Amino acid sequence: MVDVLKIALGYQQHGFAVYPLAPETRTPLAGSHGYKDATKDPEQAKKWWGEHPNYNIGIGLDGVLVFDIDMGHKSEVNGNESLAKLSADGRAGQIPSTYVETTPNGGLHIFFTYPKELKLTSRSDLFSKNGEKTGLDYIATGVPVFPSIRENGMYQPLKGHKITKLAPAPQWLLNEIQRQRHPIASDYHSNADSWFGHFINRLVDGTDEGNRNQWLASIAGSVFRSGADPDNCADLIQTVNQRYVRPPLPNGELVKIINSISKREIARRS
Structure with missing residues (x-):
C-alpha cells in the first residue's frame, strides 16, 4: 500500500x-x-x-509548467495526434527529456522549468487557430501528482526521470504560450464571426480551479466590451460563473472582478 x-x-x-x-x-x-x-x-x-x-x-508549480497532452478527453480530441501534425508542419519541435507522469485518462503531464518572470498560469488548447480543440494545454499553477488516483486510474511517473531534475521548457512551447497570452488583434477582431465563435468556444469550455480569476476576468472583459448594458453584463457573468466554472468562484471574488472590469469599461466609453 x-x-x-x-x-x-x-x-x-x-x-x-x-x-x-x-x-x-x-x-x-x-x-x-x-x-x-x-x-x-x-x-x-x-x-x-x-x-x-x-x-x-x-x-x-513555482517556476514549473506542465505541458498537458490530453487523451481520453470527453471531447475525444487526441493530443498526441495534434502534436504529431504540428511537428510535421514545423510548428512544434522536439520534447526535451524530462520528468513525465501518465494521467488516469492515458494522457501525459510533461514537467519543465521556465523563467519565473513570465508569470504563467494555465491555458487550454495551445496551437488552436480557430477555436478548435487540440488537446494540448499547459498548467503553471498546481497539478495532481503521483500517487493521486481518480476513478479511472492513478497518476504514474515514467521510469528513468526524477521530478528533481527538470529540463527547461523548449522555446517553441514558450513562444506558443506567449502567443496565446498576447494574441495579435487581427487573429480574431478582423473577422467578427471568427471572433464570436472563438469567444463562444472559450465560454463553453469553461475553466477549473486554479485559473478561475484570470479566465473570468477575460470573459468579463469580452462581455463588457460588447457594448451591452453593464447590468445585463453583470447578470450574464454571474450565470457563466455558475454554469461553466468548476467549482464556481465565491461570490465576493466574482463581484470584485465584475466591478473592476465594469469601471474600466465605463471609463473607456466615456
Whole structure:
C-alpha cells in the first residue's frame, strides 16, 4: 500500500509545496484555495495526510509548467495526434527529456522549468487557430501528482526521470504560450464571426480551479466590451460563473472582478 504522507513529505523535501485534493478527484477540498494553500511545512502535511490518507496530492508549480497532452478527453480530441501534425508542419519541435507522469485518462503531464518572470498560469488548447480543440494545454499553477488516483486510474511517473531534475521548457512551447497570452488583434477582431465563435468556444469550455480569476476576468472583459448594458453584463457573468466554472468562484471574488472590469469599461466609453 502506498504511504501517501511519506510521499507528500518527500515532495516537500525536494523543494515542492503540496496541497490536498478531494479523494479520487483533482478538485481542491471544499472551502480550500487549491494550489494557493500549497505549503512546504511538514507539520501541515502530517495534519492533512496523517488524518486523511485518502486525500490526493497536488503540488504548487513555482517556476514549473506542465505541458498537458490530453487523451481520453470527453471531447475525444487526441493530443498526441495534434502534436504529431504540428511537428510535421514545423510548428512544434522536439520534447526535451524530462520528468513525465501518465494521467488516469492515458494522457501525459510533461514537467519543465521556465523563467519565473513570465508569470504563467494555465491555458487550454495551445496551437488552436480557430477555436478548435487540440488537446494540448499547459498548467503553471498546481497539478495532481503521483500517487493521486481518480476513478479511472492513478497518476504514474515514467521510469528513468526524477521530478528533481527538470529540463527547461523548449522555446517553441514558450513562444506558443506567449502567443496565446498576447494574441495579435487581427487573429480574431478582423473577422467578427471568427471572433464570436472563438469567444463562444472559450465560454463553453469553461475553466477549473486554479485559473478561475484570470479566465473570468477575460470573459468579463469580452462581455463588457460588447457594448451591452453593464447590468445585463453583470447578470450574464454571474450565470457563466455558475454554469461553466468548476467549482464556481465565491461570490465576493466574482463581484470584485465584475466591478473592476465594469469601471474600466465605463471609463473607456466615456
